[in-house]
Amino acid sequence: MTVDLIKHAAEDADVAFAARVSTLGGEARFTEVSKKDSGLINFLMRDRHGSPFEHTSFTFYIEAPIFVAREFFRHRAGWSYNEESGRYKELSPVFYVPAKGRPLRQVGKPGAYRFKPGSAFQHFISQHAHKVAYKAAWFAYKAMLKVGIAREVSRNVLPVGIYTSFYATCNSRSLMHFLSLRTQDEKAKFPSFPQREIEAVAKGLEDDLALLMPETWKAFQNNGRVAP
Amino acid sequence: MTVDLIKHAAEDADVAFAARVSTLGGEARFTEVSKKDSGLINFLMRDRHGSPFEHTSFTFYIEAPIFVAREFFRHRAGWSYNEESGRYKELSPVFYVPAKGRPLRQVGKPGAYRFKPGSAFQHFISQHAHKVAYKAAWFAYKAMLKVGIAREVSRNVLPVGIYTSFYATCNSRSLMHFLSLRTQDEKAKFPSFPQREIEAVAKGLEDDLALLMPETWKAFQNNGRVAP
Amino acid sequence: MTVDLIKHAAEDADVAFAARVSTLGGEARFTEVSKKDSGLINFLMRDRHGSPFEHTSFTFYIEAPIFVAREFFRHRAGWSYNEESGRYKELSPVFYVPAKGRPLRQVGKPGAYRFKPGSAFQHFISQHAHKVAYKAAWFAYKAMLKVGIAREVSRNVLPVGIYTSFYATCNSRSLMHFLSLRTQDEKAKFPSFPQREIEAVAKGLEDDLALLMPETWKAFQNNGRVAP
């Protein structure tokens, strides 16, 4: 999976300046970035003052299987998307096959599943079943295209394990909301049970947040990973 | 495909009352529904006063292939969703196969495609390719489940042509925005090129709008099918 | 202040049905409302599964001073508004004057203010200052209207303490988000410091939530009053 930061306008100072408009009005713009900003950002996070975190922007380019994109696009507020279209473009034969390290067995009940490593046999079946099904799907897709059937019809047979690509733009508030639901972390005040594959994408996003807005990320981490 | 209206709180009078708050304040509540409401609704639609159309609510239960759900869920503002989960539930083997009437050939360029009927040969290939690929996918899915591989892993191989089900809640404004993009109609001021399958769903939604809010629907139709 | 529930399509069963689509697909519609729903709703609230709470709708008619409406309208996601317009309508001379019970003194620092009762002298000054300023404003407003100056210009002089009226439509998720920020409650996991006047409105809204969706409200209360 690919997570590339395409562009951004996002730094901790943006949060501090926006927050200070409340208390200083127009003077907020002329204050200096200072060590106190760290305390201010922590206070905003702790008491759930979310709006100052919205004056930032991240644009990512992401490649992931369709089943990941499906979960991703459920995030509506503060997110914008443009995705590769199976109507306008012939898709590429890149498919997701779980690696050896991917736990295959699910125990527990809905909403609280845990995962355990698969046996060698289970991995064998998984590899085999994925490949056979993917090949059959790809063959059927190409055959239909070959005889002149439209892309938007032919793609019906393609699996949710095929890769898609998309642009996603968010702000630091909507990004933290995403992270709170799509990562599992012992520092989290609320439990989450994200599917492992979207969590891998989420971690890529989180790296960029931590790099570009270190105080914001630290405050997120120290206050239970709850989006403000 | 299935489009069932589960519940609603939506009538033309809601629009009129909300609009009259602007001009009458609290007295708006005590006005009577009248013939003049039709003119008011038409005026709101024509001049793009959208907010009065938001004080309404429709909840639909929809069954459609994943590729339709994918386009549907791109609508963010004024829409809420809950979908059947391939993580929590074994999916059912119900797949979409284009019927004889479904045009198969696409001519034109991106953003302005038109569709023409497929030949008998193309339909033959389409039927065959769909069935073979769907069967291979289902067999691989069941085989993985059988040996104890988690649902969220096994489903990777399932095609976007398999059916899913979801609840969708919207208001008459967000519904009209959906209709303006997902239907093709000669009365439309702006061209749209929806995929035929989502258009079928859209028509189901539109029937309910026309039934429950006839003046709103008429105004939508008479003003170029642009959401206000 | 006035908080009237105009109409609604909101009950606990809506939440349960929407949530069950995840695990049961279309069968969700045919399940019965049962005692287990209470546990399901509590689980959804606790683990922050928010979307099932969105398939509900409340429309309120509210009368409150402009300074309350200003805070109210900051809530964007899941809220729709139509407000009395000072451009289209001559406003009515109804003004907010703090009653004897309204604490007048503020101690502490931004983000964590507490309020203490005003002295008799402070209340005297408050009453007097409000009345004098309101009368001057109203006189200036009427004088301008009298000589033919437009409403939208004349209203400049009207204070934020004058009453306005509006329709507001939300769902139970956006309503709980509002309540979590606009009420102060010892059961709340996160502190809030709402202004007393908007809290009064919020309590009116909360009464309707508790009445119409008792299990949802109970779960909200028992899980720290955090919107899911």
Add this chain to the structure above:
Amino acid sequence: MTVDLIKHAAEDADVAFAARVSTLGGEARFTEVSKKDSGLINFLMRDRHGSPFEHTSFTFYIEAPIFVAREFFRHRAGWSYNEESGRYKELSPVFYVPAKGRPLRQVGKPGAYRFKPGSAFQHFISQHAHKVAYKAAWFAYKAMLKVGIAREVSRNVLPVGIYTSFYATCNSRSLMHFLSLRTQDEKAKFPSFPQREIEAVAKGLEDDLALLMPETWKAFQNNGRVAP
């Protein structure tokens, strides 16, 4: 009124790259900016493909009277705000008084008002009434503060003509939606009747759009000033 662009991540190429993800997938990133982008942007605008315009970000600092801010904050989707707080900060005595050039007389009916110049007498009354009311309000405000009454109570008497300041962040799509409703222009396909003061702010915003995204602005202008 003040409209300062604080920061931005917005250029025409952002729109073109995002749109090309649909047709090129990941290769979109490696295409060159070219003259063809202008045609692509015009096509997207004309056929109302809105999402590619969302991968951009503008943050403005704005000073305007409260009655302007009230209209501004009605824009919810794609807008973020932080405003100077009358609870946390003593406001400054800066008030809006209509200048000689401000038309004072309103003719026509709701939704279609036109404005005509005021007479010398009307301007005299306007100037006088504004000043008297503003002075009375300010005096009452300061008197209450002086005796220790909280800012959030004292401000009740302040008029909607007093200046406030705020940060507003948007993208080019939400900005164009704002402009389509808050400016009047003979090129507009749909009529708008914005209040003159918010139109002045809108023009400031539009200048920055035209400067930073000239092809987008040109397409907006040439396609009837309808937000895509």
